[in-house]
Amino acid sequence: MQFTTGQGHEKVCTMKDLSAAVKSGGEVSFHGSVHKIRDMGDVAFVLVRIIDGVFQCVYTPQKANFNIKVLKEECCVKFSGIISEEPRAPGGFEVSLTDVCVLSSPHAVMPVSINKGKLKVNLDTELNYRPAALRAGVMRAKFPPPPPLVRGFRDYLHLQGFTEIHTPKLVAAAAEGGANVFKMDYFGKKAFLAQSPQFYKQTMVGVFERVFEVGPVFRAEKHSTARHLNEYTSLDFEMGYISGFEDLMEVETGFLKYTLELLKNEYKSEIELLNIDIPKIDKIPCVTFAEAKEMVCAEYDRPIKDPNDLEPEEEQLIGKLFLEKHKSDFVFITHFPSKKRPFYTMDDPQNTKVTLSFDLLFRGMEITTGGQRIHDYSQQVEKIKAKGLNPEDFESYLMIHKIGMPPHGGLGIGLERLCMRLLGDDNVRHSTLFPRDINRLEP
Amino acid sequence: MQFTTGQGHEKVCTMKDLSAAVKSGGEVSFHGSVHKIRDMGDVAFVLVRIIDGVFQCVYTPQKANFNIKVLKEECCVKFSGIISEEPRAPGGFEVSLTDVCVLSSPHAVMPVSINKGKLKVNLDTELNYRPAALRAGVMRAKFPPPPPLVRGFRDYLHLQGFTEIHTPKLVAAAAEGGANVFKMDYFGKKAFLAQSPQFYKQTMVGVFERVFEVGPVFRAEKHSTARHLNEYTSLDFEMGYISGFEDLMEVETGFLKYTLELLKNEYKSEIELLNIDIPKIDKIPCVTFAEAKEMVCAEYDRPIKDPNDLEPEEEQLIGKLFLEKHKSDFVFITHFPSKKRPFYTMDDPQNTKVTLSFDLLFRGMEITTGGQRIHDYSQQVEKIKAKGLNPEDFESYLMIHKIGMPPHGGLGIGLERLCMRLLGDDNVRHSTLFPRDINRLEP
The missing domain is CATH 2.40.50.140 (Nucleic acid-binding proteins)
Structure with a gap:
């Protein structure tokens, strides 16, 4: 034996x-x-x-x-x-x-040259041959995932008492609304691929108070841009007993500081090889959505076209403005209009047209959406109805509101976007191990 | 500001x-x-x-x-x-x-009683109300995931030089074959949900030599048993430059020892609350598939029905036999027949009817499948054809064989099954936060 x-x-x-x-x-x-x-x-x-x-x-x-x-x-x-x-x-x-x-011994020569310093092929070729391209030194420094981002997230949240969870990706109800959700047949029933762990992380706040998850999320968005993926890795956390959504922004700031320190102290060769410009992050300015819109309008003489959401160009200009005026690579934008936020977002009691929510911009691009959630059952049922949805479709989710939930909120960080901004990549596909977009499902 | x-x-x-x-x-x-x-x-x-x-x-x-x-x-x-x-x-x-x-304040009373010691409801009721049931002390000790299993996996593999990866779950080719794969429409193309990170972890062996992933996998299996789930969390690793599949079994043994030590030393209250019987694991016996079949046949006078696979009852009897004869809760079964192993599994050069592969049984149930993979391009193409598949469907995967791969192999551990055996649960749903089966997609 x-x-x-x-x-x-x-x-x-x-x-x-x-x-x-x-x-x-x-x-x-x-x-x-x-x-x-x-x-x-x-x-x-x-x-x-x-x-x-x-x-x-x-x-x-x-x-x-x-x-x-x-x-x-x-x-x-x-x-x-x-x-x-x-x-x-x-x-x-x-x-x-x-x-x-x-x-x-290899059967064929490398389709891309990996041993002559920088890869000298265009993005599409590189992605077609990514299994080969990843063997280049610069790529090995970059993946997976970008130096200490996941490690920093996990370690920092553990220190703050958060519990790591793994929740299902096959779900019966779409958390973020119906347009950009992948549908599939599940033994004769309709199932969705989770657009976020939203319902499950909220559920687990009722159990562990503070939870986080690192996992895949799926968005069936049809537009093909330099910053959208159809599958990405989301760094999510959810936190009970908050006194306001500001608590969430403080935890995110703490995570970013902790992780950038890790990067500076333990990843010197990667910083050099990837030429990483480490952002300064003593404190992050916070500005309301309405103020930010007006500042950009005034500063850059740019008319406001969409009063309910930020356009990508506005995000860039806000980033530029705060870098110049406050020397900050990050900006929190708060109080987004209720119209554009999902049904679980809490409205501001002082002005119900806006929500107790925020985005974080990093070098002019949204990398986080977060906010306080509705914890009261009746209030949540009302908001579902007001959004034109049917509370019966969310019966399973509403169980937590029925049996009682603390005031809580959370956020999701797009890992690949965070990496893209950190590395100065001009396309999120550069920062994604095996990107999925409207045209790409391989390798 | x-x-x-x-x-x-x-x-x-x-x-x-x-x-x-x-x-x-x-x-x-x-x-x-x-x-x-x-x-x-x-x-x-x-x-x-x-x-x-x-x-x-x-x-x-x-x-x-x-x-x-x-x-x-x-x-x-x-x-x-x-x-x-x-x-x-x-x-x-x-x-x-x-x-x-x-x-x-809650809107309704709890649908299951969580504050009277053990939950006294049947499994189906418990699962229907799991968001409530999870608030019971015994459930909080159990989830998520079972005490230090993921932590132990990550920490041990980091110590052995493994790199953590996150790979896509939307894929164009099915790694484990066509019958039990979820299909979906992906912008007019056919996509699958990954049955395992197989192709991607092999790809990353060409980059980092040793990689692991903790993530969801999806199996469209139609049978509803006490040990099958349609989505579960897989602990996967893949390792280059192995001298044989025995290296993989050694690493798994090392992980289990490390993790059970963690459990014993740092989770005393959970052990008591959950009444965990910690398995002994000085060394794990290894026996070939053919020997195991014959031992069970001889010892329990049980005819061999399926010569190519282990039946659940045989797994139980093997577990019983090795517990009695070797005082071991674990048994490695090696050299499974080629007929039942996927196309990427390496055949034994001494007897091509069997493979350089193994399962790990824990208390009479399979919790791991692993083995050495084919690294040579021509050999892999031949085996794909021999399995009645078309190499063109795997062109993207075969790129790594073309450009050269070291001898390598790996394994996947079903987290929920590992937990189920550790906790002595009689149904894997007991050990799964939000189980997905043929009838259950909520909560």
Whole structure:
């Protein structure tokens, strides 16, 4: 009888392990992909890609017990060699190769070149060949997901007493309204793909008071823009016993500060490689929707076309204005009109035409929508009716209002958009591992 | 202009905070739900449910500046009171109430009773009212997800050099075959809901060598059993440069050991409340599919009906047999027949009728399927054809085989099933926050 013990698998060899081996200057062995070969005749330089980096090996026929011709780029190999210091090489060391075991060989050449610095292909080509493109150094620094964003979200919220949840993506009722929801047949019944974990995270506030989820959300939006995806990763949280929606903005600010500190302190090489301009975030200005509209109108002589929502160009101008006047890359816009907010959003009791809700703009683009939710049953039923919807369609959701809920609210952050703004990408597809849009379902 | 600073939200008050306040014996204030009221006339006991526990408050008209009648069960309140030691009360303290602010009141009584110890309703009723049922203490200990399972998975794999990924759930090709896949219309094209992150995690092995994902998977299986769900949370990992599928079993064993240690050391109250019988896991026995079949046949005089797959009853008997003979709650079953494994599974070169794959049984139920994958392009194309499929349908997936892949493999663990076996539940729905089955899409 054989047994597993949990100890029997090989420990992975990292850049750090190799660095540590330099001092002893002895033999090392490691596995990886042949990233690049520069054959100069009497000597060849072989760049090897291992789990967390790329480094240089040197091949000479005198020292190696194999012929360089057995190697191709993207071969997977196990190498042995002698490690030594080499200040000019990446990582500060190089390995003089002695032996090789070729584990696998590619069947075709790479469709995009990944070993010549920046990728020099257009976005569509890059996305078609993303499984190949992702092997480039700059792409490995960027994905997945952008450096410490998910880690920061999870760690910060854990510190604040939040519980992580996983909620269903196949649902019977559409939280954000009917137009942009994917429908499907579910054993003869109609089902939707969740546009957000809205109903479930609210439900769990009744259980754990503070909850969060990192998961996929689905939007059947038909427009193809540089900032829309049909599936994306949402960082959601929901929080009970708030004294107002300002509490939510404070938690989000805390998360952003915490995460940008993580980035600064622990991801120096990624910052350099990706040329990340880290935003300053001592404090984030807050302005009402109405004020923001008027400021842009006055400052840039731009007429207000849509009184109920922000146009993308207005978001850009607000971003510009607050960067200039307050040196801030972020702006909270509060009190959005009731007309454009979902039925679960609480109206402002002082002016029911606006809601106790907000967006967060980051460098001129919305990356968050949030707000206080209605917790009273009668008030929620009334608002559903006022929106022209049927409370019977939301019976399951309304159970939590019936049995009692604390004042609460929450928000959702689009992970890919947050990443896009942080990295200065001009298209959200650049910041998405395998983007889904109206034309793209593969790879 | 107002600003957020990330400091402006209230710190949550936990059981630990209250315990710490006992020594000073002074005034405390906290928010929570009224979990239970026992009104004895001249004194009332009010159990309050806060973010991480339930504790006892005492109401007397002499000390309190409010009338007990303003309280109902499931009211959300802010209380003030004087805290003192009380060894007989849960948590070792109680609060003599002085003031209350009622934040919200329920509209209806609870449809299931959550404050009398165990829930005494049948499964279907419990699931219909799960948003209410989850507020019971025993349910809060159980969800979400079962104590430290996701945490253990993430932490252990991080320690082993794995990178966390988030991959698309809307896909163009079905990884596990066509019968039990949900189909939908995607802007006039056919799309599927991912049955597993299979293709994407393999793709990412070419980038990061070791990756994992915690996310939803979807199976359109039509049978309604105690162990099947149509959406569940899968703990997936995939690992490059393996020397055999045994490496994968070693990593899984390591994860289970690590996580059960976490459970034992940090979740004592949950273990007690849920009456968890922690499995012993020094080493896990490994047996081939063929041997296991024959052992059950011989030991329990049971004819082999299906030579290509394990029947649920056989899994139970294997579990029983290995518990008796090896005192093990876990058994790895290896070398499953090629006929029943997906097209990406590598056949055993010594006997191509079986595969380099395995299941893990936990207390007589399959909780994991895994194995080594084919990494060679020609071999993969051949196997797709041999399975009666068309390689053109998998062109996007085959890109990774074309450009080169290391020997690799991985596995998926059904989170809810793992939890079900750990907690001794007799139906996986008991261990699932909001289960989806052929009849259930709500709540």
